[in-house]
Amino acid sequence: MDDLSVQVPLSCPTCGCTEFSEDSEADQKSDDERIFTCAHCGAQFSKTQLIDANSESINATIQDIGDEIISALSKDLKRELRKQGWKVK
Numbered sequence: 638m639d640d641l642s643v644q645v646p647l648s649c650p651t652c653g654c655t656e657f658s659e660d661s662e663a664d665q666k667s668d669d670e671r672i673f674t675c676a677h678c679g680a681q682f683s684k685t686q687l688i689d690a691n692s693e694s695i696n697a698t699i700q701d702i703g704d705e706i707i708s709a710l711s712k713d714l715k716r717e718l719r720k721q722g723w724k725v726k
């Protein structure tokens with residue numbers, strides 16, 4: 638259970654695809670300004686937009702996980718997700 642965060646994939650708000658290619662100029666930009674292009678429909682989103690669009694499923698996933706494991710571990714996961722920029726309630 639070391640890699641819980643990868644069980645919450647970002648999906649395209651337009652088509653639901655979970656594969657994105659990252660802007661090649663990412664190095665020159667801050668984290669919030671990185672642009673992700675959907676591999677399926679070609680729509681472009683900032684990281685912030687993607688996280689906003691996925692916040693519902695992220696919280697639902699955490700709810701599911703929380704039902705199955707002790708609350709302490711759930712808190713660790715939420716802290717871990719927040720570190721990565723997720724908006725977790």
Ligand SMILES: [Zn+2]
Binds near residue numbers: 652677680
């Ligand atoms: Zn898409």
